Amino acid sequence: MINGYDVEVKLLAVTPEAEKLIEAAGRLCWDTQDKVGTVPDRIQEWIKVGHESMIEHACATFHIRASRVLTHELVRHRLASYSQRSQRYVRENEPRYIEPPEIKERGEPAHEQFEEAMKVCWEIYGDLLAKGVKPEIARYVLPNACETQIICTWNFREIRHIIKLRTSKRALPEIRAVASEIRRIAQKIAPQVFQDS
Numbered sequence: 001m002i003n004g005y006d007v008e009v010k011l012l013a014v015t016p017e018a019e020k021l022i023e024a025a026g027r028l029c030w031d032t033q034d035k036v037g038t039v040p041d042r043i044q045e046w047i048k049v050g051h052e053s054m055i056e057h058a059c060a061t062f063h064i065r066a067s068r069v070l071t072h073e074l075v076r077h078r079l080a081s082y083s084q085r086s087q088r089y090v091r092e093n094e095p096r097y098i099e100p101p102e103i104k105e106r107g108e109p110a111h112e113q114f115e116e117a118m119k120v121c122w123e124i125y126g127d128l129l130a131k132g133v134k135p136e137i138a139r140y141v142l143p144n145a146c147e148t149q150i151i152c153t154w155n156f157r158e159i160r161h162i163i164k165l166r167t168s169k170r171a172l173p174e175i176r177a178v179a180s181e182i183r184r185i186a187q188k189i190a191p192q193v194f195q196d197s
């Protein structure tokens with residue numbers, strides 16, 4: 001549960017010794033490899049002046065469980081590789097969906113109305129499958145709230161960009177929850193790159 005959203009973010013993989021690799025890439029430009037690790041905040045100084053290409057050499061892979069509303073927005077970030085649970089090849093037999101806390105906060109009638117809508121969607125989905133409609137077609141009645149899973153690989157520069165855009169108050173609350181968790185993980189794995197994110 002993140003910020004009231006039943007979503008999950010797990011780190012699957014990260015470039016080994018990412019910060020060392022980034023600093024080595026940056027120091028190649030000035031032939032100062034002998035100084036790797038000697039200047040604290042070296043990477044932050046490069047980032048501040050816009051010399052950011054070296055942080056593209058490191059990347060991280062995340063497993064995210066969230067709604068299709070969220071993944072529709074997330075995949076707009078193009079400097080990436082994505083693999084998402086298919087609604088063509090996998091039957092969504094179980095009604096699994098993300099209910100925004102903003103609906104529950106409106107009181108029991110709003111929550112019940114939301115639950116009723118989910119129930120109807122999955123009932124009709126099941127009926128269509130039973131009539132022989134393929135999952136890729138029956139899924140047209142499934143809601144945006146439908147839970148999905150996606151594996152995302154981004155380089156560190158793109159992760160900084162996603163954190164900036166998607167933790168903003170203007171961003172969708174669910175993606176803000178996911179982006180804030182990505183930031184927490186990123187700051188742990190590479191503090192020199194993400195300390196100002």
Ligand SMILES: Cc1cc2nc3c(=O)[nH]c(=O)nc-3n(C[C@H](O)[C@H](O)[C@H](O)COP(=O)(O)OP(=O)(O)OC[C@H]3O[C@@H](n4cnc5c(N)ncnc54)[C@H](O)[C@@H]3O)c2cc1C
Binds near residue numbers: 077078079170
């Ligand atoms: C608050 C908010 C509201 C939004 N509302 C809408 C909306 O109403 N409708 C809608 O369609 N989208 C909306 N978006 C999505 C937004 O327009 C972007 O598509 C999305 O945030 C991806 O970010 P990005 O374009 O910076 O690119 P990324 O794909 O993450 O790329 C990173 C950076 O690489 C560079 N780049 C990548 N591709 C190109 C390119 N082809 N040409 C030049 N530079 C490139 C840019 O500098 C870009 O910032 C919204 C996003 C936010 C955060």
